Amino acid sequence: MPVDSAEFRTALSHWSSGVAIITTRDADGAPVGLTATSFASLSLDPPLILFCLGLESTTREAFVAAQGFAVHMLTAQQESLSNRFAAKGGDKFAGLEWSEGRRGTPLLPHCLAVLECRMHAQLPGGDHIIMVGEVEGITTHGGEPLLYYRGAYHRATR
Helix, strand or coil: CCCHHHHHHHHCCCCCEEEEEEEEECCCEEEEEECCCCEEEEEECCCCEEEECCCCCCCCHHHHHEEEEEEEEEEHHHHHEEEEEEHHCCCCCCCCCCCEHHHHHCCCCCCCCCEEEEEEEEEECCCEEEEEEEEEEEEEECCCCEEEECEEECCCCC
């Protein structure tokens, strides 16, 4: 008997995760990005990470063609930034402070950590593409992480 997709989604919502914004550039050089909770470390040697990109994502073409991307781990104070990049459509970078990193990748300031990655592999994953990046550069800052649990943002507590 197949698993009900709504029941599966509800069960997965019981797993808390950090929140990240992933950025790259599209074929015209415009910055693009999305909010993701499906981010994980994969390997220490070589340093590999992954995130999962929905096949229906409006940023799919940009990421599939990209040579690299950046993962921004968000602080508890960056909830509005997460919402901005989670929204469908529009220019996510309009009026936003950002700089250029390796490979011209857009970098957002004030994040817990930023991982600049070279595209390493793209693998099929059901209704997603598993994007694997090899970490080429790291920037870290202090702060509390933004967490996502059962469909809402949370802060870490001891």
